Amino acid sequence: MTTTTTTTTTTTSILPTLHQPLWARTLPFTLLYTTYFLVLLLPLKTLYYSIRYYFPSYRPLPTWTFRQSLTLSLIKLIFGFIATVEYNPFRFGLKPGSEGNRFVVIDPFDQDEYTAMAKPNEDVKPGIVAGVWTPEKPEEGGKGVGRVYMHFHGGGYTMFDCRDLFLKFGASLLLDATKTEVNAKAFAVRYRLSSEKEGKRGMFPAALQDAITAYRYVVERLGIDSGKVVFSGDSAGGNLALALLRYLEEQDGGGKRLPLPGGILLWSPWVDLSIPPSRFPSMKNFETDMVLPANTGWGYRTFIPREMTENHPYISPVKKVLETKVPIWVNWGGKEVYDGVIREFIENQRRTGKGPVGDFVIEDAPHDMLGCGEVMGWVDETREAAADGIRFLDEHMGKK
Template sequence: MADTTLWTRQPGFFLYTVYTAIKALVKLPLLMLLYTIPRFRPLREWTHQQAFARALTRLIFEYASVVEFSPAQCHEPGKEKDRFVTIEPFAPSQNDQEQKPSIYAGIAKPDPDAVKPATIGGTWFPSPLSPDSPSSRAHTPRRPRPRVFLHFHGGAYVLFDCRDRDMSFGARLLLGAASGSDPEAAAAAAYVLCPQYRLASHAHPSGGRFPAALQDAITSYAHLVLRLGVDARDVVLSGDSAGGNLALALLRYLEETKVLPLPGGAVLWSPWTDLGVPLAELRARREDRLDIVPPLLVEWACRVFLPEKLGDGYEGAKVCENPYISPVKRGIETEVPIWVQIGGTEIIKEDILRWVEVQKQAGARLRVYEIPNAPHDMFMAGEGLGFVKECGQAAEDAIRFLDGRE
């Protein structure tokens, strides 16, 4: 369990909450008035809504980072009802003649005294997929099998969830782009499964340090392929921010271990590609005054997510050098097509572009799509920040890329 600070415990938590409330009551009305004049907005190209929404979002993230406010995770269906499912981890199959190896191998191998596979939740969009769904049947030219997007939500491994409140906008992006303009295909064009992988913070004493999220990603992918009978070629790994980091870790794992077949593609939104960037460097970047992500959130996330050591020889400060944690350190040798979106003003833009070059050197088929003037993580924040049209166009570009219609 991570060390807590003064502001994560009472009475510090209460005091900082009161301070933030007073700060918001004073600062936000002033900004709302100030931003009516374009020259006073952080970026002239932003609308009044975009400038104000960015300020509000940044304030919320700063508060959450200081008090380390992480959402509780539960396996109750809630308002998602039958769209929320629980997914059990996999155990090796055994009989008298054969013992199949565990799907959790190498860096994801369970540690009896620490991190091991656990039961997780997940939310389906627009409805649950079952073995009888079209994706599990033979396809025809008239009704091809739909894609199944396995989407890992963002939040720096400490925030957000798989529920509607965080994922509905992004899921609509994927489903809408996949259905296109064909009304007959719209009903079965795609499904989205968003797993509730374990978070890492003091609010989760069961432990969410690496490789907990990777184990949960393996569980959810195997659930699609082994339990539901989805053809792996119909699965698209998807993720925003930390979820993009997790999608890349899963793709690397599948390529290196060969324990499960490869997916048909990967779609990444502002993926977190380098967890080793110093806090001072992040604060010095021009984008820090334009983005929604405060460097303090990155500091908190790394402190509670990174393990003290890894089984492959990376220890201490070198943990973040592991390519499973910082994919910029080594490209993935894969033929799986990768589409990646970046925001023009996001603080980790240069890290993503460094990873793009590393991945190109590994021979990957890769496409980069930039949303100009956009902050970090449009998949989750695009609606609230006023980039709905731009996000829709990005999702459509991703589908064209996956279809080979570049």
Template sequence: MANPPNFPLISYQPLRFVYKLSYFGTIIARLPYYTLVALIPAFRPNSKWSAKQTFMTRILQPLLDMTSRIGITETLTLEQGKEDERFQIVKPSTLDVYQGPLHSESVKPATIGGTWYPNPPQADISSKIVVLYFHGGAFVQGDGRDESTGSIAKKFLEKGGAEAFFSLQYRLSEYGGVNPFPAALQDAVSAYFYLLNEHHIPANQIVIGGDSAGANLATAFLRYLHEYGTEIGAPYPKAAVLLSPWVAPFDYHIKDNRATDFIPTSYPAWGAHTYGNGAPDERTNPYITASLKPFSTPVPIFINAGTAELLYGQIVGLADGMSKVPGNVVELHIEDAAVHDTLLTGRLLGFEESAWEVAAKVGEFVRKL
């Protein structure tokens, strides 16, 4: 294995403070331009956007770029916090369920946690449709708790066909070789067996879901069941919901929709290189690059893509490749004029109505199965 990538120089103090201060200065200098573009319809990147959508997407892009260039991964905790009893601990399953790509000499299964919505699981949880959810954030941000995933859980519970929602706090990757692949995928397998064995939820009542990097993780999980499910005794879930899946992490120099989406090149670069960790196969590993090697699965898959998002072409390619495999059931929903991952960013950026419509489509998909 090659040496893992190191922290950028500007992540260290006092350089970090100086860099952030100067970067904020450039954002402030651009505010009049962003305001002008937002207020004049003819100047907006997408003719269907509102002033709020235009202004907020313009502002978020440099803020995310600044964070990505500094490259400090969020710190997670296993304390319950304000989620109280809704946050519960997930311990590793027996070691024989971590086969093939999940077997690593340097990355071992670990104790993790997750947040239940709307309430902690009760005795009747085994009779409900449960969504096992993997949050987005390029494998370097997010924790599945209320602030990052609460709005998504609400949409799934009210419109998306879920009766309970468990959002996994999987391990995040970090520069210096901290929690690279397959850490997150190990955690996904741990969570699935936690639902099966600890709460006795039938597999055919579990929906696997995720947004962005979380949808990448959900796809990798389905691939793992395809290749090792029989060997480890893991039945297939009811369905999978992939929202703006990040299908090719190392293909981040994308030109399409660069003018409309809020994702800077630096953000996927940060996540890809910390998650891949400099491994020789990091770019060709189908468990990381989900669009490689379409596979057979009996799990019906719902995929959502926004026409204004950076990953639109890649997502459509994933859906097309998977749908061509005999026996696969893939439903692709196109979200018109939408940026990346509106279920996560919709309220902030002004795409809330569009996000609710996606949730309703997810509900229709789940209920008809």
């Protein structure tokens, strides 16, 4: 692969070509399509795929199991439906729920503490952030706390939440693999989504502001040493983790300068939002992945402000090398559509970056195994990847 430090950018934005689907515009249309999907499309497709994938030669990959094949197709069906009606059923409120006292709500800091790319504007201002600690919330002062994995969930900036339902599997893998740190913890962050129907309040830099709030809460309000904090993010969460790290490296414009974390783990990171949704069906690995044009288009249209461009490095981090000494480790699936661009991101960082970059590819897997490995049947492979990421951190953290 030919490696460059900056990907060639297009001069014309793809954003004006993206429009809200008909089925999401009014409630009657949404109810009609929902009825069609639940009563007819989903049952028939489930039956069809159940019969088809009984035969290995008809699976997306002959080496996949029946479960892996069927689950991938059902995930694509459900994600496609969600993007068509533009409604996120996987979002919960600010009440503790089953997470109990592990669930925390964090008030934002003073607005003048969010500077540069996170600076508040008329539409987007710092808001309330929430998160879930595993196995329990640390005491204030950070006494006795080991490594903290601060994780940002995936979902294209339009779906999912910080709850155990989505992140308990990933948190348990990271904590189980952490053998050199006593009292390690995971902290899953609930940031604003662009799909939340509150005007433009979920557009960039809303999620970045929330990530800053969560990080300041960890290192300032709880007093945890920043060198023990590891940013982690899957898919869009990986995009957000990189945006936060870039912000910390480029801090300017006043406000209190925040310290750098000890490391960063990326799981199928969304590193390029400049790929037009219309191009996905023709891309390599489209048939073996869950990434769909409808989902990416929804995210592009609601997340990227019109005054920015999808080629901006805070939007598409592959476009500009992140100059950092913070150790970066990347996991992805060899059968996901982002395989090529993730490899490009890694090679660019290695060629011109300042710090170590590790990688671990699960060759036959699709997108985001930290988020989907348990339900799809790639548990052992994802556990092996997590162990590799922890070994990388153990070797490189504290040696910047």
